[in-house]
Amino acid sequence: MFSNCRNRAAALLSALLAALLAALLAALLIGACGSAQAAPETMRVCADPDSLPFSNQRGEGFEDKIAGVLAADLGMKLAFAWSSARRGFLRRTLFAGACDVVMAVPDGFPAVATTKPYYRSSYVAVSRMAQRLPPVDFDAPGLRALKIGLPALGADGANTPPAQALARRGIADNITGFPVFGSVPQGQPGRIVDAVAAGEIDLALLWGPVGGYFAQRHPGELAVTPVLADPAQPELAFVFAISLGVRKADTARRDALDGALIRRAAEIAAILHGYGVPLAESPP
Amino acid sequence: MAKRRAGWALTARLGAAMLGAAALVPGVAGAQGAGAEWTTPAGTLQGTRYSTLTDITPANVAGLVEEFSVPSGLHGSQEGQPVVAGTTMYVVTPFPNSLIAIDLANAGAVKWTFTPPVNEYARGVACCDTVNRGASYASGKVVFTLLDDGVVAVDAVTGAQVWRTSMGEPLTGMTMSGAPLIVGDKVIVGNSGGELGIRGWVAALDLATGHEVWRAYSTGPDTDVKIGPDFHAFYPKDQGANLGVTTWPANNMWQQGGGTVWSWLTYDPALKLLFHGTSNPGVWNPDLRPGDNKWATSVFARNPDTGAAVWAYQVTPHDNWDFDATNEYIAVDLPWAGKANRQLLVHFDKNGYAYTMDRKTGKVLLAKPFIAENWSLKVDLTTGAPLFQAQLECGIGANPISFTGADGKQRIAVYTGTGWIAGGMSGGSCPNGAWDNNHAGPPPGPTTTSTATSGAVHVFKLP
Numbered sequence: 125m126f127s128n129c130r131n132r133a134a135a136l137l138s139a140l141l142a143a144l145l146a147a148l149l150a151a152l153l154i155g156a157c158g159s160a161q162a163a164p165e166t167m168r169v170c171a172d173p174d175s176l177p178f179s180n181q182r183g184e185g186f187e188d189k190i191a192g193v194l195a196a197d198l199g200m201k202l203a204f205a206w207s208s209a210r211r212g213f214l215r216r217t218l219f220a221g222a223c224d225v226v227m228a229v230p231d232g233f234p235a236v237a238t239t240k241p242y243y244r245s246s247y248v249a250v251s252r253m254a255q256r257l258p259p260v261d262f263d264a265p266g267l268r269a270l271k272i273g274l275p276a277l278g279a280d281g282a283n284t285p286p287a288q289a290l291a292r293r294g295i296a297d298n299i300t301g302f303p304v305f306g307s308v309p310q311g312q313p314g315r316i317v318d319a320v321a322a323g324e325i326d327l328a329l330l331w332g333p334v335g336g337y338f339a340q341r342h343p344g345e346l347a348v349t350p351v352l353a354d355p356a357q358p359e360l361a362f363v364f365a366i367s368l369g370v371r372k373a374d375t376a377r378r379d380a381l382d383g384a385l386i387r388r389a390a391e392i393a394a395i396l397h398g399y400g401v402p403l404a405e406s407p408p
Numbered sequence: 409m410a411k412r413r414a415g416w417a418l419t420a421r422l423g424a425a426m427l428g429a430a431a432l433v434p435g436v437a438g439a440q441g442a443g444a445e446w447t448t449p450a451g452t453l454q455g456t457r458y459s460t461l462t463d464i465t466p467a468n469v470a471g472l473v474e475e476f477s478v479p480s481g482l483h484g485s486q487e488g489q490p491v492v493a494g495t496t497m498y499v500v501t502p503f504p505n506s507l508i509a510i511d512l513a514n515a516g517a518v519k520w521t522f523t524p525p526v527n528e529y530a531r532g533v534a535c536c537d538t539v540n541r542g543a544s545y546a547s548g549k550v551v552f553t554l555l556d557d558g559v560v561a562v563d564a565v566t567g568a569q570v571w572r573t574s575m576g577e578p579l580t581g582m583t584m585s586g587a588p589l590i591v592g593d594k595v596i597v598g599n600s601g602g603e604l605g606i607r608g609w610v611a612a613l614d615l616a617t618g619h620e621v622w623r624a625y626s627t628g629p630d631t632d633v634k635i636g637p638d639f640h641a642f643y644p645k646d647q648g649a650n651l652g653v654t655t656w657p658a659n660n661m662w663q664q665g666g667g668t669v670w671s672w673l674t675y676d677p678a679l680k681l682l683f684h685g686t687s688n689p690g691v692w693n694p695d696l697r698p699g700d701n702k703w704a705t706s707v708f709a710r711n712p713d714t715g716a717a718v719w720a721y722q723v724t725p726h727d728n729w730d731f732d733a734t735n736e737y738i739a740v741d742l743p744w745a746g747k748a749n750r751q752l753l754v755h756f757d758k759n760g761y762a763y764t765m766d767r768k769t770g771k772v773l774l775a776k777p778f779i780a781e782n783w784s785l786k787v788d789l790t791t792g793a794p795l796f797q798a799q800l801e802c803g804i805g806a807n808p809i810s811f812t813g814a815d816g817k818q819r820i821a822v823y824t825g826t827g828w829i830a831g832g833m834s835g836g837s838c839p840n841g842a843w844d845n846n847h848a849g850p851p852p853g854p855t856t857t858s859t860a861t862s863g864a865v866h867v868f869k870l871p
Contacts, residue, residue, distance in 0.1 A: 172532070208533065209532070211532075211534070211536075274696075276605030287696065301605050301661065301691050
């Protein structure tokens with residue numbers, strides 16, 4: 125019976141890695157789309173209108189900036205088509221022909237053709253520097269004494285890897301869920317990080333680019349440290365390489381983007397740095 | 409609109425049936441069925457989905473042919489059953505939630521289309537496709553919900569908006585997709601979004617003005633749930649103070665506890681009771697919310713004038729599977745245990761059980777699986793509680809049936825006049841349309857046939 129459960133859990137984890145987490149990342153990381161039809165060519169970017177630090181309608185996200193760099197490199201104009209990057213995002217945008225390139229999908233995301241990854245990040249822990257918390261150890265008894273914030277994800281995101289790590293240990297009473305949707309002026313999704321600074325919670329466990337970006341609002345106050353694995357679930361990925369995605373048949377476009385990513389690597393790295401995106405090492 | 413992408417088979421099929429019905433003399437009127445008009449999504453306030461018209465019979469049903477179809481121009485699933493008032497049929501489309509008035513007496517000509525502005529943000533937030541579950545008609549108004557948490561009343565003749573009320577903020581993850589039910593002078597509505605860490609509620613608006621009269625939450629202290637002196641749960645498991653708080657972890661997780669009211673409501677005029685189910689609990693991960701998680705995945709009987717709860721029964725404690733308990737609760741009088749007309753509540757749940765309850769008390773009289781299920785051994789009629797299969801309680805995501813519910817289809821019930829059957833309704837349940845976004849490929853191409861869309865609702869006739 126146990127083994128049945130384990131098998132199911134393993135099957136589910138595969139599904140999570142292949143689909144749910146990928147979908148979550150795709151959803152959170154938005155997209156831009158370049159098209160190469162008539163001259164002057166336009167890079168049509170399909171992006172979430174309200175999802176900083178990744179993108180917004182004012183072009184303030186780091187993906188927006190990177191899209192601009194790539195379009196310039198390829199001598200293309202840049203245009204955006206906006207769609208909330210949640211369930212049905214690819215269906216409504218890339219697959220509907222509304223755009224040609226999605227700026228961020230997990231590398232190898234099976235629904236699309238992906239470029240080489242242009243950054244790699246991980247889940248992170250955000251805490252107050254003054255509290256001097258040790259690196260996250262999911263088995264440390266002290267973890268149960270901390271107030272922990274998690275994104276209150278729904279069916280789309282199922283569970284983030286840190287949430288799964290906590291849940292399997294029965295750590296629930298000290299967890300607060302935070303909304304992940306909504307614009308920055310509404311206080312979301314950065315509120316989970318603000319709550320750390322304000323002392324409402326001790327630890328926020330969330331996707332690195334989100335944590336790093338919102339921690340910049342509290343300079344010198346917050347520590348952003350990577351959370352790379354759960355020893356009890358070695359198959360559960362905490363690190364994701366992020367690539368551009370195009371329709372599977374669009375290999376020429378993918379190749380062109382790959383070239384631009386290489387040529388503009390330094391500028392892209394500077395943009396990521398400016399947005400506080402924590403970068404993870406390549407796996408050995 | 410014509411000759412664009414086909415929207416739904418439902419309109420065509422039901423349209424043909426209803427047109428025939430409207431043109432002929434209704435059959436014997438019965439308290440438990442609808443006549444020539446069909447003013448709630450389930451035909452009657454009681455939710456019977458039964459027509460007393462006799463024009464269509466087993467002998468002639470095979471001869472039904474499509475008379476016309478009206479495309480929605482949308483790809484989204486069509487979950488809302490049309491309503492009919494006079495000889496006009498009203499259909500709510502999926503997002504962006506237009507209301508189409510179709511003239512049944514004139515070969516399906518579109519009289520008008522009411523197109524309210526709807527916050528685009530809601531489309532991205534909605535958990536499970538951008539469906540709408542239909543409108544209700546009363547007093548010359550057609551009332552329906554908008555995905556962006558609006559409720560609108562539209563003049564049934566002119567198509568002009570009478571009022572519009574905002575019930576919430578889609579930025580929070582909350583949307584509205586359920587069908588209103590009009591009880592007297594009140595419009596009863598509920599919210600959606602239990603997957604996104606929001607808190608479920610049911611509310612009443614004044615039919616004339618749209619002003620909110622009451623709102624009852626599914627989680628939290630008794631005062632918020634509107635559990636007071638009138639409340640008498642039948643089973644001890646559902647008795648006690650503030651269960652909407654105490655059956656959750658200590659950190660007030662009930663504030664994101666789901667229990668939304670996203671589908672269909674029913675009402676019994678005899679007992680003056682409103683019946684509604686509640687959705688899965690939030691947050692999605694069950695291991696982060698140990699406890700029964702009341703009052704998610706439950707059924708309530710309420711006073712529609714005040715919202716006060718009269719009884720409640722948690723159908724699936726600690727809902728680990730997204731079973732919800734929101735399929736409609738059909739109020740019907742049937743022979744039971746020697747009594748000619750027992751006041752019953754019949755419910756086919758996504759957990760695989762068909763429940764027959766005493767709708768006055770909330771006592772479960774019968775609970776039997778109507779489809780193969782493996783999450784439980786049985787429902788104990790002494791305690792009212794299901795007995796879980798222990799080996800399936802093994803943590804995250806161990807969802808043997810899962811949120812698809814039984815065989816992946818929503819269940820509906822049809823009152824036949826002599827008994828009950830369960831029918832499948834495709835294209836509706838959350839997961840059916842939910843995961844398409846991960847599949848590469850073009851959307852369905854233009855088509856003029858009424859059966860080739862994802863939004864088809866199939867109407868079955870008994871053999």
